[in-house]
Amino acid sequence: xxxxxxxxxxxxxxxxxxxxxxxxxxxxxxxxxxxxxxxxxxxxxxxxxxxxxxxxxxxxxxxxxxxxxxxxxxxxxxxxxxxxxxxxxxxxxxxxxxxxxxxxxxxxxxxxxxxxxxxxxxxxxxxxxxxxxxxxxxxxxxxxxxxxx
Amino acid sequence: xxxxxxxxxxxxxxxxxxxxxxxxxxxxxxxxxxxxxxxxxxxxxxxxxxxxxxxxxxxxxxxxxxxxxxxxxxxxxxxxxxxxxxxxxxxxxxxxxxxxxxxxxxxxxxxxxxxxxxxxxxxxxxxxxxxxxxxxxxxxx
Numbered sequence: 009x010x011x012x013x014x015x016x017x018x019x020x021x022x023x024x025x026x027x028x029x030x031x032x033x034x035x036x037x038x039x040x041x042x043x044x045x046x047x048x049x050x051x052x053x054x055x056x057x058x059x060x061x062x063x064x065x066x067x068x069x070x071x072x073x074x075x076x077x078x079x080x081x082x083x084x085x086x087x088x089x090x091x092x093x094x095x096x097x098x099x100x101x102x103x104x105x106x107x108x109x110x111x112x113x114x115x116x117x118x119x120x121x122x123x124x125x126x127x128x129x130x131x132x133x134x135x136x137x138x139x140x141x142x143x144x145x146x147x148x149x150x151x152x153x154x155x156x157x
Numbered sequence: 158x159x160x161x162x163x164x165x166x167x168x169x170x171x172x173x174x175x176x177x178x179x180x181x182x183x184x185x186x187x188x189x190x191x192x193x194x195x196x197x198x199x200x201x202x203x204x205x206x207x208x209x210x211x212x213x214x215x216x217x218x219x220x221x222x223x224x225x226x227x228x229x230x231x232x233x234x235x236x237x238x239x240x241x242x243x244x245x246x247x248x249x250x251x252x253x254x255x256x257x258x259x260x261x262x263x264x265x266x267x268x269x270x271x272x273x274x275x276x277x278x279x280x281x282x283x284x285x286x287x288x289x290x291x292x293x294x295x296x297x298x
Contacts, residue, residue, distance in 0.1 A: 033208060034208065035206050035208075036204075036205055036206045036207045036208050036212075037205040037206070038205060038206055044205070048202060048205065051198060051202065052202065054198075055195055055198050055199060058191060058194070058195045058198075059195065059217065059219055061185070061191060062188070062191060062192060062195065062224075062238075063182070063219070063221055063222060064161040064162060064180045064181070064182055064222055064238050072219055072220040072221060073219065074217050074218065074219045075218050075219055075220060076216075076217070076218040077199055077202075077203070077214070077216075077217050077218075078214070078215040078216040078217070078218070078245055079203035079206065079207070079212050079213065079214055079215060080203065080207065080211070080212035080213050080214075080215065081203075081206065081207050081208070081209075081212040082203070082206050082207075082212070084202075084206075098206065
């Protein structure tokens with residue numbers, strides 16, 4: 009498993025965490041132009057909603073966010089928490105599953121962000137980035153356990 | 158192994174062909190436009206991630222279904238909705254053959270078809286050939 013990039017997108021579709029793990033060269037324009045990640049993350053948020061609408065099943069309760077987008081060079085993994093926070097991982101195209109990593113990252117989010125009394129979840133409806141160095145460090149440590157070049 | 162639906166779009170974004178198989182939900186009004194926007198968006202994100210700009214979308218997995226995607230250099234796009242058990246590689250092969258052989262044989266070489274805005278695929282030639290291909294590939298039973 010090679011993980012290039014992690015996004016955490018909040019309930020409103022705002023990018024609250026982005027952490028890169030490999031060289032920017034590995035993710036094309038997203039690496040060359042990091043500001044683009046703000047735009048693309050909200051676009052990805054919208055496409056998650058679309059994938060629910062497109063479910064070709066009868067029961068309207070049986071809809072769920074997309075979990076994996078297979079591209080030629082990368083796979084995009086999406087994990088949605090019950091509170092609608094989305095974790096997005098960009099990996100190499102051979103990695104088909106990373107549930108365990110997502111669960112660990114979710115636990116870190118609960119531990120470092122949710123429990124932090126100084127972390128503002130949103131300010132007048134605008135989601136706030138998570139600027140907690142210990143959280144970033146914990147993310148890097150956790151992902152490093154799974155990285156295999 | 159279940160096929161739910163297929164959509165074919167031209168480079169203008171028009172839905173030139175669609176067919177439903179074992180769907181259990183009704184087709185929503187405007188759903189073809191939603192599919193077109195969905196696959197176009199993900200294809201664009203994929204090309205922005207690619208270091209060669211050429212990287213394309215192959216498949217989208219959800220817990221309940223899977224979408225397979227393929228496109229030509231001339232801008233014809235296919236989105237196929239299946240269940241999760243369908244192998245990405247097998248369906249990619251089938252869609253490539255659909256665009257390389259079936260589409261060219263039954264649409265491009267059809268003298269009554271014009272590659273213009275809003276031009277739908279009519280007649281049973283494409284559909285029959287497509288279903289024969291899918292049966293041969295064991296996607297359709």
